[in-house]
Each structure stands twice: as structure tokens, then as C-alpha cells.
Amino acid sequence: MPKLSYFDFPGSRGEECRLALHLAGVPFEDDRIQSADWPARQEQTPYGVLPTFEVEGRGVLAQSNAILVYIGREHGLHPRDNWIAARHEELMHAAEDLRAVVVPVLRIQDPAERVKAREELASGFLKRWGRAVERRLGELGPGPFISGETLHVADLKLYMVARWFSSGTVDHVPRDVFAEFSRLGGVERAVAQHPKIVAWYAR
Structure with missing residues (x-):
């Protein structure tokens, strides 16, 4: 199951990625990070920012637009032209x-x-x-x-x-x-x- 990590609130870059996965019908681990836990987690991310999207066997993808375009291409939610x-x-x-x-x-x-x-x-x-x-x-x-x-x-x-x-x-x-x-x-x-x-x- 892929894992999407973002802060625990229903907005901004993380929420649009959650919505994309939900629209695609993809079950995913909704990893919601608490503010108090962020400093310890930050160094584990590619650029020190969220969201990140982890796919087993493929690694971690960062930056919301890259995540959205990947989900879109994989599941028919991004134009083919x-x-x-x-x-x-x-x-x-x-x-x-x-x-x-x-x-x-x-x-x-x-x-x-x-x-x-x-x-x-x-x-x-x-x-x-x-x-x-x-x-x-x-x-x-x-x-x-x-x-x-x-x-x-x-x-x-x-x-x-x-x-x-x-x-x-x-x-x-x-x-x-x-x-x-x-x-x-x-x-x-x-x-x-x-x-x-x-x-x-x-x-």
C-alpha cells in the first residue's frame, strides 16, 4: 500500500494529493504528521518539505505537483495529450x-x-x-x-x-x-x- 505523508489538516498540498488517490480508487496509508513530530521527521524527507509519496519498491516521491502528475498519469486523471x-x-x-x-x-x-x-x-x-x-x-x-x-x-x-x-x-x-x-x-x-x-x- 502506498503511503502519503502530510500534516494532519484537510487542506493545501497534502489534501489535494489525498483527493487524487481517493478519486483514483487507490487504497493508501494516510500518514498524518503532528506538528510536534515534524522536526524529527523533516530530515527524512528529500527536500525538508511535505507531502511525500512512498511506493514500495520504487522509493519516495516529493513535491505535490510531481505526486499529482504521477497519480494522474497512472490512473487516467491527467490528460494524455x-x-x-x-x-x-x-x-x-x-x-x-x-x-x-x-x-x-x-x-x-x-x-x-x-x-x-x-x-x-x-x-x-x-x-x-x-x-x-x-x-x-x-x-x-x-x-x-x-x-x-x-x-x-x-x-x-x-x-x-x-x-x-x-x-x-x-x-x-x-x-x-x-x-x-x-x-x-x-x-x-x-x-x-x-x-x-x-x-x-x-x-
Whole structure:
């Protein structure tokens, strides 16, 4: 049984990999690491980050996009056409670009500086990112998923990013920050309503 290791919370890079395995119907060991245990585990990972995906006889794979693309290729959740696959991977990397900008803002401790930075994030970077992704999604078709009627691993990536903000968990960033981007919102809704995703969260 393969093992997916990530922190013990239902979000971000680890959760999108869990969802991919669940969609693929792959039984896996869901290794949820507690924060107190992370320092002792960190040096055991290839790059000092999570998630990691271990397959018996093959070794350990790191970096969420690599894990997602591997699962997608193995189980029909990534396009077979190389150009379309690359367009999906482009969107996955764009999601990581967003995380690289947002996470340092979330770590600001000074209350006044924190509010200012998050409001600027909402009105600036997130709007620019949303417009760019919306434009690229429009080039790939009408939806509901990135490439029509089929859910792929890249859809999970965009779903996780969009849900991060629409859930309202990021203070001083409006939960409707992406509301004007109908294709992005459509992907989020389509993934959330997929029967296997519903089943995962109903466990």
C-alpha cells in the first residue's frame, strides 16, 4: 500500500494529493504528521518539505505537483495529450506561485501590518492572479472542469486554492475575492460537487 505523508489538516498540498488517490480508487496509508513530530521527521524527507509519496519498491516521491502528475498519469486523471497536459501543469504551477506569495503575508505578526498586507493582497496580487487564471481557463473551453466534463488532478489544485479563500479562513481577505472569475468559480463548484469528493468529506 502506498503511503502519503502530510500534516494532519484537510487542506493545501497534502489534501489535494489525498483527493487524487481517493478519486483514483487507490487504497493508501494516510500518514498524518503532528506538528510536534515534524522536526524529527523533516530530515527524512528529500527536500525538508511535505507531502511525500512512498511506493514500495520504487522509493519516495516529493513535491505535490510531481505526486499529482504521477497519480494522474497512472490512473487516467491527467490528460494524455502532451500539449493539454502541459497547459494543466502550467495552472498547477500558477497555484504554487500563489502560495509562495500568500504564505509570507499570513505569517506577519504585527496586527496593523498584517491587516494592511492582507488587504493589499486581496486588491492586488489575488485579483491579478485570478484574472490570469480565468483567461487561461477560458482558452481551454467552457468547463465545468479545466478540460470539459472530466475531472483531472489540476482541477483539484485549483479547487484547493479557491476553497482556501472562499471558506473565509483568511482574515481580511474577502471570501468572494475570486467571485468575478466565473470559470475559476465553476471549477471549484464542480470539484466540490463531484460524488467522490462529497464521499471523501462525508467519511
